[in-house]
Each structure stands twice: as structure tokens, then as C-alpha cells.
Amino acid sequence: MKVAVLLAGVADPRHPLTLRSSRPPEIRRDNPLVFSPFDEAALELALKIRDGRRDTAITAIVAGGAESDALVRKAAAHRLDSVARLESEALAIWDVGATAHGLAEALRGLATRPDLVLIGREFGDFDDGALAPCLAAALGWPLFDLAQFARWEGDELILVRDGRSAEERLGLRPPWVASVTNDRRNRLRHPLMKNVMEARRRGFDVLTVAPVVPSATLKAVAPARERTRREPCRFLTGSVENQVAELAAYLQPWRALR
Amino acid sequence: MNGPVVALCPCRPGESLDVGPLRAAKTVAGEAGAPVAAILVEAADRQIEQARSEGDLVVWDVRHADLSPLDDAERRGPVFVEALKQSGLGDFRLAVLPAGHVGAALAAAIGKSFDAAVLGACAEIVLTAGGVEARRSTCGGRVEIVVAADGRCVVATRDASQRGPSRRVGEVRPLRLATPLPDRRPVERVGAAGRDRSVATARVVIAGGRGIGGDEGFDRLRDLAGCLDGAVGGSLPAVDAGWVPVSAQVGQSGQFVAPEVYVAVGVSGTPQHLAGVGAAARIVAINTDVDADIFRFADVGIVAAWRDVVPALVRRLRSSPEAFSPDERDP
Structure with missing residues (x-):
């Protein structure tokens, strides 16, 4: 099984966001980067697949500029078969269509075609979940979205997710794209320190793709507007019993009909 | 472009209709004087009535002979594509979908079939002379961007503060399809995960x-x-x-x-x-x-x-x- 994991990283949500530029690549450069929970879930899912079958080969591609090199090494510390950075300047990362086509081109350029492409349900700071389906469409491959877990049953890889009415399991017949979401079973493990040190010494390829014609224009970038409120919060006071009674009265109009 | 604004509503049995795309489509079209329509696929009578009561639009009640309630976007996408073509709405300026992974998957299918720009989950959507402009939340809700595209566009809507029902009721037109769909995926369904009621349409x-x-x-x-x-x-x-x-x-x-x-x-x-x-x-x-x-x-x-x-x-x-x-x- 050949697995390609696409990773992007996001501005670390534990730090205030620095917004000095209206260019997404510069915004990315101006802020410390970490893997998002969905990047981590995608990478961990690939590692779980390899845990089950040692002949699994994992390629990780981190989309970004030179500021992303630390993320490339962080991925490499999991002893992947290959790691690379995809120069993202040509992708127009805020443009879903352009990014999907750029990623598809990068995947087509790999020495061997992956059987499975894993990508977080959101890819970086500028995707809200539209990218993975567009990537699958650009590749012409089927999509299994919101995968949460994977396991081997004999020679068959099973991808698992919670559906609306049942757990859904897909026996994989390559090639597939799977978007991966957060789940307690795919929290990213810690790499061994010796592998972290080796990853720091290891080189990696920088991939490039031809600039893609954008399907959209970025017209403005600004800090998010504060959510407006009608009035300040009305804190209920008195004993807890009194607060509960007041809240029950407030919620009375929405009480379920008997 | 003078084409319509179309709300695309995937429906699930037993759930209320997500009226977000419908109201967003009405609001966007109303401000620009564009025609507006809604396509509901495999909707229950109650869901059709919900859409109709929003008023001032044509509601297409679309059914496909080979679609089951458990079918995912891989098979629903081609139904929406065919419905857009057969209803005469293929010259749409803007298609509006619900936010979320189902809407995203359908947007990809429609974007590819109609060579339309996929703009993501947006608010404050407006028609421009040649296309669409919309606002999208990024960077974990800390930054907003404004994106614009010419030609056909597909958006998901995250804006709930849209125009509500009007006094007029919409016109319902049935559309029955039987075009070939992709093979069903071999997805096995086990147990009863996710039994809770959907949060998307709850009051x-x-x-x-x-x-x-x-x-x-x-x-x-x-x-x-x-x-x-x-x-x-x-x-x-x-x-x-x-x-x-x-x-x-x-x-x-x-x-x-x-x-x-x-x-x-x-x-x-x-x-x-x-x-x-x-x-x-x-x-x-x-x-x-x-x-x-x-x-x-x-x-x-x-x-x-x-x-x-x-x-x-x-x-x-x-x-x-x-x-x-x-x-x-x-x-």
C-alpha cells in the first residue's frame, strides 16, 4: 500500500494572529505554524496503516514556503519513506480550485502513484472543507470523507467513519482520496527522540508545480469582525436553585411538546 | 450573466429542510433582480411544503429511480447535475449549498461539471456584473477574506440571517430522472453510531x-x-x-x-x-x-x-x- 499524506499546517491558535499583510503566503510567514488537528489525524492514520502492514510506504507532502521546513522535519521524525515540501506560492491557497489542481499535479508527478491520498478535512488556514472533494474531483478518484480510523482485515484496508445512522466501513480498492477528521483513535503519536534528531539532519525535496490559473480573485483580507451582541450577558444570580428556576422559565417556550 | 440563482437542497428522511441555502439564494437573487429556484432531491412532502412556503421561487421536486436515502454525495452529485440540466437551470449564475461536508462534496461535483468556481462556505454573498463576490471566514475564525469570481459560482452558505418566508408561496415542479448513476460504493453500515438528532436543523x-x-x-x-x-x-x-x-x-x-x-x-x-x-x-x-x-x-x-x-x-x-x-x- 502506497499512502500519500498531504499536510499544510496552520497558524498556531495558541498565539495571537499577526496580520501585517493581505497576502496569504506572508500571513503564513508571519505566524508560528503547527499541524492542525486534521493534519495530525491524517498523519496518524497513515502511521496506523503502516503499523498493520509493514510494507506500507508513506510519502508526506507539506504545502508551504520555506517557513514550513520545520513542519516537514516534524513529519519526517515519524520515519516516513519520503517527505517533501510543495512550494505553495503557485497554488493560491485561498482558491479551492487552484489549490486542488496544484495538489493533483504534484501527486501525478510522484515517482509512483499512491493507492491512497490522506488529507485533513480542512487543509491549512484558508480551506473550510471544500478542498478534499475538489482534489478528488481533480484527480478523478472517489472520495471517502471524514474518515476516522483505519484497520487491516487480511489484505484489505478498511476505512471507518461515523455515519448519521451507523458506523460506515469501506473496504478500499485503490485509488481513493480520504479526508480525515479528528478522533480519539487518531491522535498523533510522539516520535522517538533519535528519530527527531535524524529528521533534523535529513534533507528533503522541494516540489514545484506550474502556476495554476486562479478560478477566483482575493479582494480583501481583514481581521474577523467581533460578533455583535444586543446587550451584555445577563448573569443569573442568587442560589443555584433560583438560577435554575429562572433559566427553566427562560427556556419554557422551547419545551418539548408532550 | 442573467442566469438564475439556484438553491441546492439535499434532503434526508425524517429531518427538517435546511432552509439556509434557500433563504440565501432568495436574498442574493432579490438584491440583483435575478430569478431564483430551488432543487430538492428526494424530499418528503413536508420538506417540499417547507420550501414552497418560503415563497417567490420555483421549487423543483426531483426524484431519481435509482437513488436511496443512504446514498452519499458520490451518487447525489450527478443527480443534482442532471437536475440542473433538465430543469433548464444549467445557465445558473450561482448555486447555493448548505455548509458542511455534504455541501462541499456536492459543490465539487457541480463545480467540475459546469466549470464553476467553488468559493467555499461564505456569507454576505452578492452578485456582481460578471459573477459573485462573497466573504469567507479563515484562519480559525480570526480572519475574513473577500473572494470574487467571474462566471458560474458555487458557494455553501453559513449566513443564517437571510430573508425569511414571504407571503407568496412557491410553485412546485416535479422532475423525474433515470439517468445512470455511479456504482454504489461497497460501504458496510454497522451498529448505531451518531444516533443523536442532527444539530444542523434543530431549533x-x-x-x-x-x-x-x-x-x-x-x-x-x-x-x-x-x-x-x-x-x-x-x-x-x-x-x-x-x-x-x-x-x-x-x-x-x-x-x-x-x-x-x-x-x-x-x-x-x-x-x-x-x-x-x-x-x-x-x-x-x-x-x-x-x-x-x-x-x-x-x-x-x-x-x-x-x-x-x-x-x-x-x-x-x-x-x-x-x-x-x-x-x-x-x-
């Missing part, structure tokens, strides 16, 4: 966060949801912990919800979480931390442990006199 959402601390707390939230005819959701940390299914995750990275009341229990109120809650929702916050950000956005707040409040609230609601009928609900 009341009870959301738990990290502060709930475990499965038992979510059982109490389900009790409360039962009293309020509501649905239970959770923040990303609660989903990470396995206390609530990912299908009920509320936030920038999960479901967008636009309930009348949002009861946030043990939720800190990060921008990422609140980006998934419609601005018109009344927020009730229960949290032990008086400095939690959620209180900055709440209408009503209780500073206390959920264990002291939620079970007592459930008892109180269960023991109070007869519930109001829907017509009386006007707080």
Missing part, C-alpha cells in the same frame, strides 16, 4: 465542551435536549475526547448551526467554535469560569458547575406544567 442545540469532562455529562445533556426538543452537539475537544460523534461537532471545522437557542455547557467560546453558531441564536452559557469568552457572547449566563445546574434544570423542566404549543412560542 435548540445543547452543546458540551471540554468542561463536561466525560460521557456521563453528555448523557445529562441528552436528557436536557429531550426536554427542549433539541439536539446535542459538541466542541472539537469534546469530539477529540470521544464524548460526542464527529457528525455533531459544532464550529468552524464542523457543523454550522443556526438554532433559536444555543445552550453552551462547559464551552470556553473560542472563535473557532463560535464561527459555527449563527449570529441570530440566543446563547445560554453555563460555565464555572466567569472569565470564559463564551460569556462575552451569551445572552444569559450561569457561573456554576454543570453538575449543579443541568440535572436540576432537567428535573424542573420535566416537572413544570404543560408545554406550550408551537403557536405560542414567541418569547
